[in-house]
Amino acid sequence: MGNVTLRTVAEQAGVSVSTVSNAYNKPDQLSAQVRDRVLETAKRLGYAGPNPAARSLRSQRAGAIGLLFTEQLSYAFSDPYSVGMLAGLAEVAEEFKTGLLLIPLEHYDPSHPEDAEPSAETMRQSVVDAVVAYCVDADHPARLVAMERGLTVASTIDIDDDRQKYVLIDEAGAAASLGGLLRDLGHQRVGVIVDSRMDDVEPRTTPRVVRPEDEAQLFVDSRIRLDGLRDALGPDVEVIPVFAGHNSTEAGAAAAAYLLDHQNRPTAIACISDVLALGARDAIRQCGLEVGRDVSLTGFDDIPRAAEVGLTTVRQPIHEKGRLLGRMVLDPEFEPRRVVLPTELVVRSSTGPAPH
Amino acid sequence: MGNVTLRTVAEQAGVSVSTVSNAYNKPDQLSAQVRDRVLETAKRLGYAGPNPAARSLRSQRAGAIGLLFTEQLSYAFSDPYSVGMLAGLAEVAEEFKTGLLLIPLEHYDPSHPEDAEPSAETMRQSVVDAVVAYCVDADHPARLVAMERGLTVASTIDIDDDRQKYVLIDEAGAAASLGGLLRDLGHQRVGVIVDSRMDDVEPRTTPRVVRPEDEAQLFVDSRIRLDGLRDALGPDVEVIPVFAGHNSTEAGAAAAAYLLDHQNRPTAIACISDVLALGARDAIRQCGLEVGRDVSLTGFDDIPRAAEVGLTTVRQPIHEKGRLLGRMVLDPEFEPRRVVLPTELVVRSSTGPAPH
DNA sequence: TCGTTCTACTAAATCGTTCTAGAAAAACGA
């Protein structure tokens, strides 16, 4: 039981191993008569079809694509934005009858390169044909292993490497439109809330100002967006970046409270994601301040809830992003190696002129 | 390139194949000296580590668990409730350094058993050690294939089969508490909104009353909840079950609008999920009616948004459900084969006494 | 009738590992 193989079936059915294999994979290569006999024998023996590992080995294809996700896998599901991307990706996977393997990553700190092995371990083990690297740092060991294995890698951040493919959003344009909006509204002091790695400062929910030497601790897309905001706001505007523990409303609220407690309170708070901004919104109201009048607030992504609470944000075609990533690694007809998706500034009630 | 194997490395390093294998898997079986030499040679040749398919074949373990999901994979991400389960499951997978493979299923209609093959195909192909069957029908071919393959199967619905494991919620108790509440409030006509399969009536968003012969078209958990509600409401209460196209706010709204348009409007609407209820809430308000006074409304699951809008519902420990499912298939120390999780009735403002 | 093509099937090589059993060398105990 459980030890039934092609050979067992072949012997019992009185045919060769190849014939049994063909019965499953190339039905037109044998007579209907023999095929029926084979399948019937298989059923009788409780044979569950060709062993997928053996098949993968021999045919050199896995029937699955891998998804490399920022450090903590369960966080993938905590942000509606990531979930939207996943849904798009899953849609394409489904269309191609391909599995979608979520690959958990160990945290990797570039300042300790000797830890590369454990961080890449799961990527080594994964039976996949291609990989989507979602918000994974350029030098993460898992990414490097995927490349070494010769897998197609599609990335959501721009790495200057011809061997990879890219689906990007116009981060610069997005940051510029947000920054421009705040600048034009006359804000002179802008707090920026960014999420940080899990194993950051202890306790993790304690916010604190991001020092220049901390920048390596930022998630790669947070870094890009922060830089973009700084550029757009220009040198005359004071930017106060603050770490939130991670990408959640709770952490966003704590970080905003910290900023509002500042001796010289910022007149606007820009958050690196809508989820953080929703938390910040709660904190601002808790302080008895009015969002959009006393303090302006912006998010990023345009998740459904943003519209409901009137949050100014930047819309990304997230579902489309997931679909394109999937198509890029699965559809041989899909040629572009690099797609940049447009973003759209959505101004709502959470932003207004800077108070004096 | 790409054709570097253990043997290539062994030859170049002047050791046996087994030794190279040990260098990766059993570092204590060889001298540090030789190990370093081997790994260095591997690096030089661009060897990305043992081929996972071959490893899986030989060692008979995949390093991944499969998730069988109701028909449409991308729907897994559209309901915060499913997402919560996924997060819990992913958490455990991560802990065990195991991948999580989302397996897309073809739709299977029990009345056409000859279609079993295609519906089970992806399950045949998947390289996994165990399977979590989330809301998958008892007789779905993919589930049967998983069993045939001798995989551990953990299920979220109760099937009378000793070979499987179960994490259930107390559906009967949950339905009874909701039904009891509505009955005690004096409601005599209750609409029930249930989600239906993708390939149901065309166009899919058109709601319609569920006829007895349609019941096979219902998702398995919808059926259980509907039956539970009927039981709890008792024979004197008229129950009008209505199909929504699928589990989304839009479909919920359409189904509610259909019910309210009914010649003899129900005084209460019970939805099979919070997502549907949120849509129904919109529709009720659109009709100029007040939720909780003119029409009572209940959901199921207690997603975060339910608290925000005052929706009466039943809370399930969904995150815990995911975690238990994971533990059940991954942790050898975990013995229970059957866990029933408690539910809790959460009464909020969306329910009130039946109007006369 | 003979050569050719087509159909239905098979033998054996191969995919790239891990694992078992065992050998050679080194270390050890008395």
Added chain:
DNA sequence: TCGTTTTTCTAGAACGATTTAGTAGAACGA
């Protein structure tokens, strides 16, 4: 010194499929 144990490495057999190249016989055309 000699037998025993330990350490370090290796040969070769699985693991369970797919694929290539080929064979026997039927069908075909002239």
